[in-house]
Amino acid sequence: MGSSHTKVTTASLLVTLGIVFGDIGTSPLYVMSAIFGKNVITSDLVLGGLSCIFWTLTLQATFKYVSLTLRADNHGEGGILSLYSLIRKNAPQWMIYVAMLGCAALLADGMITPAISLTASVEGLKSLTHAVPVLPIVIVILAGLFTFQQFGTDKIGKSFGPIMLVWFSMLFILGVISMGHNWHVLKAINPVYAWKILTMHPGAWVIVGAVFLSVTGAEAMYADLGHVGKTNIRITWIFVKTSLLVNYFGQGAWALNHMDGQMLNGLNPFFELMPRWFVGTGVVIAACASVVASQALISGSFSLINEAVKLETWFRVQILYPSKHRQQIFIPMINRLLFVGSVFIVLYFQTSLAMEAVYGMALNFTMLSTTLLLMFFLRHKLHWDWIRIGALTLLFLAIELSFLAANAHKLAHGAGFTMVLMLFFIAVMVIHYLAKHVLLRKKKFVDIHQYEDIITDVSSDLAIPKYATNIVYLTSAYSVHRMEKQILKSIYQKQPKRADAYWLLHFNETEVPFQQEYDFTEIVKGKIYRIDFNLGYKVKPNVREMFSNALEDLNKKGIIDIENRYESLRKHNINADFLFIVMRNTFNLDSDSPIREIFLLNAYSLLQKIEEPPEQYLGIDRNSLLVEYIALR
Amino acid sequence: MEKQILKSIYQKQPKRADAYWLLHFNETEVPFQQEYDFTEIVKGKIYRLDFNLGYKVKPNVRDMFNAALEELMKKGIIDLENKYESLRKHKVSADFLFIVMRNTFNLDAETSIREVFLLNAYGLLQKVEEAPDKYLGIDRNSLLVEYIALR
Structure with a gap:
């Protein structure tokens, strides 16, 4: 600019x-x-x-x-x-x-x-x-x-x-x-x-x-x-x-x-x-x-x-x-x-x-x-x-x-x-x-590569009803090799969520005020992808726009295929569907937590009540959104 | 059981599951009692667990239900193995979805004034009372709240 x-x-x-x-x-x-x-x-x-x-x-x-x-x-x-x-x-x-x-x-x-x-x-x-x-x-x-x-x-x-x-x-x-x-x-x-x-x-x-x-x-x-x-x-x-x-x-x-x-x-x-x-x-x-x-x-x-x-x-x-x-x-x-x-x-x-x-x-x-x-x-x-x-x-x-x-x-x-x-x-x-830092510290991250197999298995087990063609998780892990343990849980514990492909989305904030770029990583071919958006600190993330643009870009370059997997819809040239899953933090504070943390997180949960919910802030279509809760201890 | 549970299972969109469980909490006079009774209503399909909790014990589904399941599995009474091949391979145990019913009231002209007043006031209290997932200690991600409209 x-x-x-x-x-x-x-x-x-x-x-x-x-x-x-x-x-x-x-x-x-x-x-x-x-x-x-x-x-x-x-x-x-x-x-x-x-x-x-x-x-x-x-x-x-x-x-x-x-x-x-x-x-x-x-x-x-x-x-x-x-x-x-x-x-x-x-x-x-x-x-x-x-x-x-x-x-x-x-x-x-x-x-x-x-x-x-x-x-x-x-x-x-x-x-x-x-x-x-x-x-x-x-x-x-x-x-x-x-x-x-x-x-x-x-x-x-x-x-x-x-x-x-x-x-x-x-x-x-x-x-x-x-x-x-x-x-x-x-x-x-x-x-x-x-x-x-x-x-x-x-x-x-x-x-x-x-x-x-x-x-x-x-x-x-x-x-x-x-x-x-x-x-x-x-x-x-x-x-x-x-x-x-x-x-x-x-x-x-x-x-x-x-x-x-x-x-x-x-x-x-x-x-x-x-x-x-x-x-x-x-x-x-x-x-x-x-x-x-x-x-x-x-x-x-x-x-x-x-x-x-x-x-x-x-x-x-x-x-x-x-x-x-x-x-x-x-x-x-x-x-x-x-x-x-x-x-x-x-x-x-x-x-x-x-x-x-x-x-x-x-x-x-x-x-x-x-x-x-x-x-x-x-x-x-x-x-x-x-x-x-x-x-x-x-x-x-x-x-x-x-x-x-x-x-x-x-x-x-x-x-x-x-x-x-x-x-x-x-x-x-x-x-x-401070609360953001405490929360980040409390989140547990795992190495994606250890769980590649199970995710791939879930994705190809036809006995599991299909949850969505593509499931997109927002992750706060900075490394492309890691993700929240909760995402794993969401995929295969509880009701397993079968999808043809899983996506991890991450937003990095950069020092260049109006930067707007993305990096694409294929973690498991055809199954697990990750997109890192590098946004300047003046750019508000907008998943709807940025993610679709990135997909289109990748599709043009022939890196990914967003063709619909359902015959009936493919015939009509309707693109594959995407479901976004956003994790929201909740805290289970017990008597063991230090007083400073209890105070901090209680005050933070007050702020959470007036802040814009993450899905709205990130510009995700509400109809293709699922909010899950991470209980941090 | 509640008629509404039947409705939930097969009216509206039917909910197919391999097994259905009924959970009930009894309050007992022994302050810290914590026991359960297990009943097999239909073999492999319908089970009931009655938790007998002393009046000082707060129900906690997450802990109590898991503990009961584990014990029943050890005794060989139930089978928690995942029905999905892909997950069984990785030793992930079967999934559970909890459905909690909440009451709502449809008040009409025929309802007596006393009841309208009472239920409206109760409706206000419901807004401030602890959410069922918190009170019962159920993981929010595997909880579905359904509403019973009472007349």
Whole structure:
């Protein structure tokens, strides 16, 4: 997929603008008002805050994400789980927990992104009149946005680029005009101002927490890499960063000129840059940009969960493809979760100011996770020496841990809410991941070759009634020489299942995001076959389609024969029948099981109740399906 | 035996088997008693096993039935050899399919209010009670649940 996206054209730059920068691009709506907060505005505060923003954007966004992390391009795909997939063979096993933490945190704070940017933009109307029903308007927009997901965003997606172009141009123009009144703000580029405010201001921690909001969208830039490619992102970033900085500095200039020695008292400097006649239009543009940002976040969450399912760190969920593009997916359960979550946040926190106080802490964990994962990427993929990696990692850790210390103050203002959410997501992921491993360990695998004879005998014993012409078992054995003992039992113990041929199907997950290949092994000629599907972690298995395609392919090459064995049906050119047998795990926990396992498996069986059943997830026709149960002890 | 068992065997799709078994659980007053009585109703075709279990013993078909079969086989009373040549060769013993009957109710206008109320409430309880495969300890893969509609 990557190659087609790496081309750079005016159109591709516009698309990039619409997909990648929504999150970081809407930060000017709320960052400056969060920095000023309840402080008295002084030139130290303004210059210090701007200096912090400038250096944070430069070090975190430009350096860490745009120049370094974007190189972790997993066949054109980005995001924390792609990064993990890239390095998992070289990294210690516990890194999966780091990836899970990052993923859970991203989901938790993700719920705030639509809420905060929409609320902040609609609040802009308050500078016209105070009688604006902000919350109802925000909730209506949210409801529309989430309802729309099921139809896919193909059509409106085309307008995202132009909207963001208008948005960033507006940021730039408003910023330049305001800066024209006070060019002194440019002094803030000098890091001495940042140092002064951090060391001398009594509310320094709160200010740092607010500054952090200007880079919360950086992680999203990386997550959306797959849609456009790094070259497009890098080129567009120059324009985006310039517009952002000019706007922040413009807001600073306004504060110096108009508010010196006062407090904000509910004014949002962002909207104060606008002439009064423009505020209405400005709010509409801001709301549109917020919708674009929210859309990016929602699509991002869908693909994050999709990847997590494939990495077995999230339970299987129903995934739909609402548009022609294979890449665009829709996950009803996550959509509902995000909708309920963001409406709750809007109703609970009410104002963007209150949300600012909460936002960012979870994302901070995501950034820390990315830093740790990046370390292994630099070592094993770019082959840097440990000294350089160590120095870089220490730098990023120092920055991000200071932010974390600052963000920890948000706990007092309700960030506990996102922490609880984050812990909940982590719990789901860890339970699912560990339980899968316990279950795999409990399964008993046997050497197929020892049982070739008996299977062949059953297949040719005409006294046994024929169960199906072909029986297909799904196996989790990685080796082509092995299979679950339970499959043997299913074939000849209990009621023996005679078939002309037995098939073993296995799905391997590969690191190439959209890979879709298969390997064919003939275990016993004409009797036992095995097909291994090698699917990229972005490809959802679809047995119906993939298996039929593979069969057709093999049939054409003359390797297998899918002609019907029944004379009557062969005459009418009807292909042979296939019966799929899926094994579902049940557990018989007795008093001997360790407490940890009992707890884990009980929690897992709760997840099993809400997850999509395997046959549906694998896309098997229900009419040719038999579910059997493996009781694991 | 239940009329429904007859129906199950030869009405609807007839179920041919080499042998049919009837299993029954008696609850006894001796807390931990665990015995069985074996009756051959028709030689080689129909057998009955009565498990006499103390009121403290939970029925477990998997263990108890297998143990009884093994004992009967050792005594030479029954023959567990697989009837299929291919499997006999590999010493796989014969297969068993368990059929459990569950009650459903068809309530109509003539049913008394007391009964409608009672059976509806019971229907709710049935939803939360332990599934028969779990309660009886039968392997789910060799279990068939059939429904008796009571009027």
